[in-house]
Amino acid sequence: MTDKFPDSKDVEPNYTSYLTDESALVHGHADKIFFPFTEEELQKIVVKANQENISITISGGGTGLTGGRAPLGGWIIATDEMTQIVSYSKSKKIFKDKELNKSLEYHIEKISDELAYLTIPVSITIKSIQNLVKELGWFYPPDPTERGAFIGGTIVTNASGVRSFKYGVTRTWVQKLRVILPNESITIQDRNKQEKLGKKTNIVIVTNEKDLLIPRPDYSLPKVRKNVAGPVIKDDDQPIDLFIGSDGIFGVITEVTIKLIRPPVQIMSMILFCESFDQALKIINFSQKKRSHNIYPIPLSVELIDHNAVELLKPVNSQIPKETHTIIYLEQDTYDVEKKIDDLEFWIKTFDGFGIQDSWVEDSFVGIEKHKEFRHSLPEIVNSMVKRHGQAKLGTDYSVPDHLTKELYKLCQEIGKKFQMYRDNNGNFELPSHVLWSHAGDNHVHLNFLPKNKEESLFAKSLMVEMMYEIVKMGGSISAEHGLGKKKFLNKNALYFQYNEEEIEKIKKMKKIFDPNGILNPGVLFD
Ligand SMILES: Cc1cc2nc3c(=O)[nH]c(=O)nc-3n(C[C@H](O)[C@H](O)[C@H](O)COP(=O)(O)OP(=O)(O)OC[C@H]3O[C@@H](n4cnc5c(N)ncnc54)[C@H](O)[C@@H]3O)c2cc1C
Known part of the structure; x- marks a missing residue:
């Protein structure tokens, strides 16, 4: 790591749009905004925030409809400039999205004639992914209507689209994640290296420091095809699934590997x-x-x-x-x-x-x-x-x-x-x-x-x-x-309409292990 701490900017007057999202539900406030370029820079900001007990709110494309990225004080970490990938340093390539005037690193690995893995930085938009995979002759099925959303945002909201009827939601298509945890460690979540949870009552999150043992919540989940009301973990899931649809309360996603299939004729x-x-x-x-x-x-x-x-x-x-x-x-x-x-x-x-x-x-x-x-x-x-x-x-x-x-x-x-x-x-x-x-x-x-x-x-x-x-x-x-x-609603966080106090305590307990000081995305799901 280099010693230099990343520069920050004042939110006023140029970055006030980062105080809210498309929903305009919340108009927040923040002391500073950071635009890290690399995972290393992003981690430094998280470490300092944790050590000094400063709230951090993560911003993706800002197309959210729940006020999620609107900060309630502290620092904003905007992922807009995260265009690099850490993995595959020798074989990564550059995609120049002319339409969006953005250069992004990526790596593609063909697994079979029908399946490929694409590794991309967290700030790539759905539109850029669609442009890139089309150029490469592949297909990424999730198709949320708002194509300005960043892949990171779509993963923490487990976004879906018109074609989810057949192809399922974002979760189905996420293969691997790199995540900076608010306790200062990094975790690499790779489906190929994880077993299904089955009936296990604890979820082991392997990090670059000590492993985290997360008590699995035992509340009964809605029996629906699409659900992002709080964390969702089923017997068929793997530890990686904890971060997908988590509303961004457990960690900051920095790099993503998605699955691609061949486009329909x-x-x-x-x-x-x-x-x-x-x-x-x-x-x-x-x-x-x-x-x-x-x-x-x-x-x-x-x-x-x-x-x-x-x-x-x-x-x-x-x-x-x-x-x-x-x-x-x-x-x-x-x-x-x-x-x-x-x-x-x-x-x-x-x-x-x-x-x-x-x-x-x-x-x-x-x-x-x-x-x-x-x-x-x-x-x-x-x-x-x-x-x-x-x-x-x-x-x-x-x-x-x-x-x-x-x-x-x-x-x-x-x-x-x-x-x-x-x-x-x-x-x-x-x-x-x-x-x-x-x-x-x-x-x-x-x-x-x-x-x-x-x-x-x-x-x-x-x-x-x-x-x-x-x-x-x-x-x-x-x-x-x-x-x-x-x-x-009625001055209560919406989550309280899905689960009772006791069940929500279980989610809070999980968060506390990832985020002992409660610095990450405060106000999301609960106060
Ligand atoms: C016109 C319109 C149409 C839409 N259509 C759909 C649709 O068809 N399907 C659908 O599912 N949604 C839809 N949405 C909602 C929205 O686009 C999605 O929720 C999207 O996934 C949000 O992504 P974002 O990058 O804009 O996230 P943001 O709004 O920036 O953030 C959303 C939340 O994710 C967190 N977050 C963002 N990036 C990270 C990260 N890297 N690590 C950790 N946390 C992070 C933020 O802190 C925040 O809590 C629509 C929105 C609009 C305005």
């Missing part, structure tokens, strides 16, 4: 115009059954846009059939070009069978991008309309077990109706009271309340609390993909 994108919600529900159930019984063809993604949202889209897109009630967005990938026509025929027949009259199908790159734009235009329209009224959309991130699809939408309808009635009693407004879009195949809903003023915003929050209680009763998760960060 063809992707087909289908937008289905359903005349009733029931038609949409049939497609969701049908797709879920295909996945659980592993029956080809399994869709890549199954997304839903509800009636209120469809009505919002109709004036800006005259091609949407008038009778449309609900929209389903479905993608199908093909690894065998010969099967493409069969797949298409299969889906057309299926839609006919469910009485779906109208659909758009695209299989060209341009066509698929057009469909994506169509889908992404919805949150953009909604956000800009709500912002015009000085308010922010309030959205849920809840998921429930596979067999409760119908019950989930019934609950959304009831809660939505309550908000609608509140709106009706308080005067009209250009926007609907709420719109819903969902990662339907995974029973994961974003029910979005669109408040027109502060009173409505408060009422929406009370409905979100009411809904959280119901979701937990259903065995669901109050955060499927965004994490809980610094979210609070």
